[in-house]
Amino acid sequence: MYKILTLNNIAVAGLARFPRESYEVASEMQHPDAVLVRSFDMHRWDCPDTVKAIGRAGAGVNNIPVASFTQRGIPVFNTPGANANAVKELVLSGLFIAARNLLSAAAFTQQLTGTDQHINEQVEQLKKQFVGFELAGRTLGVIGLGAIGVKVANAAEALGMNVIGYDPHITVSNAWKLSANVKNVSSVEEVLRKSEFVSLHVPLVDGTRQLLNADRLEHAKTGLVLLNFSRQAIVDETAVCAALNKGKLSHYICDFPSNQLQQQKGVITFPHLGASTREAEENCAVMVADQIRQFLEQGLISYSVNFPDMDMPINESCACRLFVANANVPHMIERISSTVARDNVNIVDMLNRSRGDVACTLLDLATPLSEATLAVLKNTEGVLSARVLTPNY
Incomplete structure (x- = not known):
């Protein structure tokens, strides 16, 4: 059962993307696997060690300490284009308001008083002050x-x-x-x-x-x-x-x-109305929910602001998938594969991608990886985070 913590209200259309039989979603919980956020300031938030991913239902991530999460091997997702x-x-709207003096014209008409005839006379006499351009x-x-x-x-x-x-x-x-x-x-x-x-x-x-x-x-x-x-x-x-x-x-x-x-x-x-439509809020929520699910269930990454895109279908002959986030330095693939080899486990497929100082590796393994070997891998120099996923065909 995956646990999703919401630090802001997230549109129901997005929350509905998490199957109830395999996900628990709540605004208060212990040991979450992922966090969904909109405007909540995470810079002073104490992030639990269990968190594996952060999802921002929007484009900007200034409220999120991205560099800190990167050092912990936690991808931060956002939703560019959804709003x-x-x-x-x-x-x-801003273009039209400026070109046609719409706000001042509307304010003028709201303060008109008198009979309809008097109002019409004032309109005809004074409307020229609001002449705009196309x-x-x-x-x-x-x-x-x-x-x-x-x-x-x-x-x-x-x-x-x-x-x-x-x-x-x-x-x-x-x-x-x-x-x-x-x-x-x-x-x-x-x-x-x-x-x-x-x-x-x-x-x-x-x-x-x-x-x-x-x-x-x-x-x-x-x-x-x-x-x-x-x-x-x-x-x-x-x-x-x-x-x-x-x-x-x-x-x-x-x-x-x-x-x-x-x-x-x-x-x-305006009072920060840019993304304040029902459609935009739903689009952002759906997009970020799908991103979080793909990462938690398959180790796939899309639209992360700090990690590389990762897209590799799960090999049907694999018993488990290993996700590793590590520093983008020489010999990391060698260190990861040699650690896996301790269990005499065969690698049936692999994907490695890098982005700046961070790299990610996906390995589909023919047999399960032991907890002891996973613990050794997590403590390997340069490894930021590592976890094993069981494929769900």
Whole structure:
């Protein structure tokens, strides 16, 4: 029986992916095998030794101490793309709000009083102050062409916008999905110079923290609309406010309210609504549940932020499968195989993959591995974690 601990509410559609006959799922339990989380801050959480995997029902993992889990041989999974459509639609909403002055226009009509005739007279007299412009023919720059950025770029292009994109790390898969009409540019500065709207879609890592700072914003076309539905720290808020006050930016539309932004003219904030749709929450929950099941039951890895992808069908002639996470250093396969050989066990299939400083090995064994040998393997220099899985055909 596998035990799954939930540190946040997880959509029922995801929890239903765990068969009741082989899984126990609860928000409080001892000795969990895996943990599901959304926004819970795990940096101060005492992780039990029994935990073998962490599943984040969402894309960002800033609330998870990934490096610490890596050193313990624990993969951290996330769900990139599962909420992409929800974020894309919110970005499009931001484009329309900025172009057509929708929020200020709605606020104006809500304070109208008097007879219908008087209200109509006020509308006709004052509506000109809310005149906007159309998006067709305008240029949108997309910084970051992952699952969300690609959807935003394609949707904007379908609206008749000219779209340029910047992402030096775009994957082959996302490049295939990107509209051929989206033009590639060579730098963030070039995006800012050429765009009337810029939408940010990059993860928060050391290299992207305050990606848009005062120096870069000097390159922006006057009156630029900046949209940030990625992460708050991607921009320098002080620099953004200064750019708004100078007229360099006309609007900053984001999902991250703060004291500094509260009274700033030109700022429109939302309460972190990017992935807040029923569909996105269900998609994320289903995706992460399937990832956790595959790892616990077969040792397979997909969409981990710290471990390599591992995909190997279980050989029908194997008695057990061994999963090993280890430091990516020379002679590790030799150490693992020689330890297995102590039981005179034959290896019928093997897969080894690496990612940065971490490597993973799957071995399908012809006969069971003894507990004593597994204990020796766990204490082998360079091994981060090891466990035996019994195949379920």
